[in-house]
Amino acid sequence: MVRQLPVPPHLNSYHHFLRFGHAMLDKIAGWRGEIQLGRDMVFAPGAEAALSPEDPQGKLILASHLGDIEACRAIAQLKGVRTINALVFSDNAQRFKQIMEEMAPQAGLNLLPVTDIGPETAMLLKEKLDRGEWVAIVGDRIAVNPQRGGHWRVTWSPFMGQRAPFPQGPFILASILRCPVLLLFALRQQGKLHIHCEPFADPLLLPRAERQAVLEHTIHRYAERLEHYALISPLDWFNFFDFWQLPDAADKE
Secondary structure (H helix, E strand, C coil), X not given: CCCCCCCCCCCCHHHHHHHHHHHHHHHXXXXXXXXXXXXXXXXXXXXXXXXXXXXXXXXXXXXXXXXXXXXXXXXXXXXXXXXXXXXXXXXXCHHHHHHHHHHCHHHHCCEEECCCCCHHXXXXXXXXXXXXXXXXXXXXXXXXXXXXXXXXXXXXXXXXXXXXXXXXXXXXXXXXXXXCEEEEEEEEECCEEEEEEEEEECCCCCCHHHHHXXXXXHHHXXXXXXXXXXXXXXXXXXXXXXXXXXXXXXXXX
């Protein structure tokens, strides 16, 4: 008989949504200059070295819906440390986008709304990277609608004990841009936002002869690291939908 471990009392839906509300306030506070590095936000061990603030080379950040990456972007932008361009699928959060525009208009700086990532997007991002700017894209949210033909370009990876669909697009984009790739998370720990950062690839290569196998391995590796950090701070997991299913509940292949 399997013995179930007791769940800590704070790991419940109420505290989960409360943490999400606080994260929304952190986003606004970050763009209003009210979050201070060292006081409200600190680097986890090794994170500052991984970010290489003195390195002029453009980098791609593989982010996620875990924690508050937007607060990091705000501080980097407002302090003049780095320009971070964020690819956003704004169709997913129209109401919050409106609130941000009203309360922190500067949050729209270097936002790149997209509905699909095509050659034009890749060329624009390459220009920004060549100027030493950084690009951030989430690797854990599939598109709102399937690709042409009704197919989803996803890879099913183990995540929290089940297989979940992860989008292939961000990783294919990373391989096209041929730049260093970092994983970045900002998690609420001990009352402060802790910045976790680690190298992921330099660059991310998908050899033609074994493209699909390498792509799947890369996505599995991302899912493994996402799970690692989600277990560190589970209340920071902000994917509030059935993450383990496609929107149309299609059968897994």
